[in-house]
Amino acid sequence: MLxxxxxxxxxxxxxxxxxxxxxxxDARADAGKSIISANVYALSLAVYCTSWTFYGSxxxxxxxxxxxxxxxxxxxxxxxxxxxxxxMIRISKAQxxxxxxxxxxxxxxxxxxxxxLVTVIxxxxxxxxxALQLKAVSASLQILFQTSGGEFLPGMIDSTFIIAALLALxxxxxxxxxxxxxxRHEGMVAAIAFESVVKLAAFLAVGVFVTYGMFGGLSDLFxxxxxxxxxxxxxxxxxxxxxxxxALILLSGLAIIFLPRQFQIIVVENVDEAHLKRxxxxxxxxxxxxxIFVLPLALGGLLHxxxxxxxxxxxxxxxxxxxxAESLALLVFIGGLSAATGMVIVETIALSTMVCNDLVxxxxxxxxxxxxxxxxDLSGVLLGIRRAAIILILLLGxxxxxxxxxxxxxxxxxxxxxxxxxxxxxxxxxxxxxxxxTRAGAVAGLLGGFFVWLYTLLLxxxxxxxxxxxxxxxxxxxxxxxxxAQALFGLSGLDEISHSLWxxxxxxxxxxxxxxxxxxxxxxxxxQAERFVDIFRHGARDTDARxxxxxxxxxxxxxxxxxxxxxFRARQQxxxxxxxxxxxxxxxxxxxxxxxxxxxxxxxxxxxxxxxRVMVASVAREEDLGLEEVLDILDEATQxxxxxRELESKSRELEAATADLREANERLRELDRMKDDxxxxxxxxxxxxxxxxxxxSEMLHDDPKMDLVDRKRFLGIIVNxxxxxxxxxxxxxxxxKLESGRAEWTTAEVDLGEVARETxxxxxxxxxxxxxxxxxxxxxxxxxxLADRDRLTQVMINLLSNAVKFxxxxxxxxxxxxxxxxxxxxVEVADNGPGLTVEExxxxxxxxxxxxxxxxxxxxxxxxxxxxSRQIVEYFGGNxxxxxxxxxxxxxxxxxxxxxxxx
Amino acid sequence: MKRANPMRQRLAALGLxxxxxxxxxxxxxxxxxxxxIPAPYLYLFGMWTLLIVLAAVVAERRxx
Numbered sequence: 001m002l003x004x005x006x007x008x009x010x011x012x013x014x015x016x017x018x019x020x021x022x023x024x025x026d027a028r029a030d031a032g033k034s035i036i037s038a039n040v041y042a043l044s045l046a047v048y049c050t051s052w053t054f055y056g057s058x059x060x061x062x063x064x065x066x067x068x069x070x071x072x073x074x075x076x077x078x079x080x081x082x083x084x085x086x087x088m089i090r091i092s093k094a095q096x097x098x099x100x101x102x103x104x105x106x107x108x109x110x111x112x113x114x115x116x117l118v119t120v121i122x123x124x125x126x127x128x129x130x131a132l133q134l135k136a137v138s139a140s141l142q143i144l145f146q147t148s149g150g151e152f153l154p155g156m157i158d159s160t161f162i163i164a165a166l167l168a169l170x171x172x173x174x175x176x177x178x179x180x181x182x183x184r185h186e187g188m189v190a191a192i193a194f195e196s197v198v199k200l201a202a203f204l205a206v207g208v209f210v211t212y213g214m215f216g217g218l219s220d221l222f223x224x225x226x227x228x229x230x231x232x233x234x235x236x237x238x239x240x241x242x243x244x245x246x247a248l249i250l251l252s253g254l255a256i257i258f259l260p261r262q263f264q265i266i267v268v269e270n271v272d273e274a275h276l277k278r279x280x281x282x283x284x285x286x287x288x289x290x291x292i293f294v295l296p297l298a299l300g301g302l303l304h305x306x307x308x309x310x311x312x313x314x315x316x317x318x319x320x321x322x323x324x325a326e327s328l329a330l331l332v333f334i335g336g337l338s339a340a341t342g343m344v345i346v347e348t349i350a351l352s353t354m355v356c357n358d359l360v361x362x363x364x365x366x367x368x369x370x371x372x373x374x375x376x377d378l379s380g381v382l383l384g385i386r387r388a389a390i391i392l393i394l395l396l397g398x399x400x401x402x403x404x405x406x407x408x409x410x411x412x413x414x415x416x417x418x419x420x421x422x423x424x425x426x427x428x429x430x431x432x433x434x435x436x437x438t439r440a441g442a443v444a445g446l447l448g449g450f451f452v453w454l455y456t457l458l459l460x461x462x463x464x465x466x467x468x469x470x471x472x473x474x475x476x477x478x479x480x481x482x483x484x485a486q487a488l489f490g491l492s493g494l495d496e497i498s499h500s501l502w503x504x505x506x507x508x509x510x511x512x513x514x515x516x517x518x519x520x521x522x523x524x525x526x527x528q529a530e531r532f533v534d535i536f537r538h539g540a541r542d543t544d545a546r547x548x549x550x551x552x553x554x555x556x557x558x559x560x561x562x563x564x565x566x567x568f569r570a571r572q573q574x575x576x577x578x579x580x581x582x583x584x585x586x587x588x589x590x591x592x593x594x595x596x597x598x599x600x601x602x603x604x605x606x607x608x609x610x611x612x613r614v615m616v617a618s619v620a621r622e623e624d625l626g627l628e629e630v631l632d633i634l635d636e637a638t639q640x641x642x643x644x645r646e647l648e649s650k651s652r653e654l655e656a657a658t659a660d661l662r663e664a665n666e667r668l669r670e671l672d673r674m675k676d677d678x679x680x681x682x683x684x685x686x687x688x689x690x691x692x693x694x695x696x697s698e699m700l701h702d703d704p705k706m707d708l709v710d711r712k713r714f715l716g717i718i719v720n721x722x723x724x725x726x727x728x729x730x731x732x733x734x735x736x737k738l739e740s741g742r743a744e745w746t747t748a749e750v751d752l753g754e755v756a757r758e759t760x761x762x763x764x765x766x767x768x769x770x771x772x773x774x775x776x777x778x779x780x781x782x783x784x785x786l787a788d789r790d791r792l793t794q795v796m797i798n799l800l801s802n803a804v805k806f807x808x809x810x811x812x813x814x815x816x817x818x819x820x821x822x823x824x825x826x827v828e829v830a831d832n833g834p835g836l837t838v839e840e841x842x843x844x845x846x847x848x849x850x851x852x853x854x855x856x857x858x859x860x861x862x863x864x865x866x867x868x869s870r871q872i873v874e875y876f877g878g879n880x881x882x883x884x885x886x887x888x889x890x891x892x893x894x895x896x897x898x899x900x901x902x903x
Numbered sequence: 904m905k906r907a908n909p910m911r912q913r914l915a916a917l918g919l920x921x922x923x924x925x926x927x928x929x930x931x932x933x934x935x936x937x938x939x940i941p942a943p944y945l946y947l948f949g950m951w952t953l954l955i956v957l958a959a960v961v962a963e964r965r966x967x
Binding site for chain 2: 066069073076077078080081082083086218219220222223226235236237239242245246249277278280281282284285288292295
């Protein structure tokens, strides 16, 4: 059944399915209905799991136990730094970054040198990794063919080559649809997400098959492994490798964002920042799932093939085949193919963009005097270059795979690749968070780190493969022991990866910091540093336009766009820009700084920021602003922002002040109105007794013959009314003093019980005259409060005389009660009078309002007693209120707080 | 000035706190086996999954 032809047919059919998925994704994207959801984005990140994961993890587990997990824990931890990744995405979108090389170059002044350097490091570091994928496909094909006993297809070339060619075709079709590299490849992403599902399913299937089909479950497998002495050590942690463990977590954490394919998927292909929220946990969950059966598979393979010579890297395939489960083996093969092809496709797209924009374009632009420059439309050439780069990279990978064979230089390349791209970390992180980092520093750091990596990791791997003499590893370069490649300056006891990582980072970070601090950025750099580091603040491009000054012509810029983007797309973008500027015709656009920025951004998307800058500079005569002026402008921009913020807060304050004023004005008017009311009431109240005094006096004056009894009665009334008038005037004066705050207060220790007793005594005559019983329930001593004795007496007199006024004669009863709790003294004056209605309740504390019906009864007081009492009590921090029901008497209560006890 | 995004900060804090949980010297603590399964295997996958679950809770919580 497993004839080579069938296997190849199946592979081709699977790749055909990928084409279909990708086409579907692209078609939906073109129709404006993107299928890239948060889940698809998270799954596409799993392009991280290559065939090195699919086949190689089991191999690593057979020698290192659980240490393979570090490669997946690192990314889990790195992804949690969502802020860093979102910043990368924001910057990339604002600057139209096409690749990691473009990102670094753009940050450090759109430097062609840096872009080229990063590209070279990436290509050297990653092409062998592509070769490793091809090797995995080839190895899995061989195993399937071996079992079937067949040979390679007669008369045909190597099947791996066919696969590589199909991959190149796929990548060209779906990776170079648009010229604009910042345009997303949604079809490709959809295909990658699909592949991620396939490889996970295949791996889980073989894991379950081996663990539960060939062995009696997880614990059985572990028990049998524990019984074998050479396997038992794989089950426990090895503390002596603690340093390696941490180093690998760091390394893989950096790789998840700096591998060109990861940068492509995470940053360039990102549709929506919010998708990251899903990826932050779904992708790690995927990693857990794909790793759960790795150790069981490794143990299973070691137990099953004990004593035989089997490559542990292929256990995933050979185990099911050993049991004759051919269809499962085919599924596994497809899973491995998925893992390999996914990686190859994305990596090739990312690398080809870098090679085209950052290596070929600069050369081409310099050589444009030789003829390329005269061609009208360069967009076709650009696409051609990118396609050629794809083919070239895959071909390089294939050649490397053929040349290396089983050599160590291929098998160990996974981590070596990681260590290569980790060299981007200082320049990337420094560029995103440190404005002082300069181009010179970045170049120095990258070069230094790269050479240390080359010397301590890549070249020794060549030496191990026997391609070059291994003298520099064994004895040190030129026989100097301190230069031994994997024990630099005698540093030993580390594994080769940690050793290389430590030294390369020391050199890389050290040079980056030192050179940055001792070099001066140029104007472009300073501007870019500002835009990168403060990307969250520079939401809109407020400073962009002012950082460019010079003369340009619209026609020249448009023809530049047409040459690189193609006339159709150029016009499309121009129309969109014109619409955004509020004009319908782009011919009428002014050739201002904004337009130049627009043109440069469009070109950046197509040919990278460094080349775009050179091209724009070739048609526009830019004035050199100089570092000082750029810094001034940036500073000014910061100041303008600060001023506008200040202005905002000032205007807010102003609004608040206006509102306060309005409120105060309202209050004043209200007080004014109250004063008028008060005066008219007071005049009215004063006139009543005056009128009666005057009337009676006139009668006495006019009628000298009035008899003595009447005369006496009238005079008594006059005296009473005069007294009332005096009292009224006194109280009004009192009230006015209290309200204006000019009353004089003396504060002393006052025994409230004593005050109550004295008041009751002094008013005793009044009660006895009316036949009203006065009872007191007052403690013999205290309570003592801090208050004005006379004022409190005034309150007591007020309440008691009120009470006696309203209770009925003979049966009347007034009770006075004084009690104290922890915080205050409470004084109650209760009577059995008619009580208060709800309306009265609310008004008796208002000035000149009295209880009882004022229309029918003669007013019995001035109507000022209760308001004054309340003012007094409140002055001392207490309350005065009444509890009453009609017919059930009234109870006036006031409280005065006790002085805080002194410790 | 905008306040720092609390979700991002929580996730970053989770990541920072997880580093010591998933590296030495804590890793050398689980030894032997539980229910026939090696303790380091259980510890690593358990801790890892717990971290992912916490991240999911933080990330997917609806913002107010």
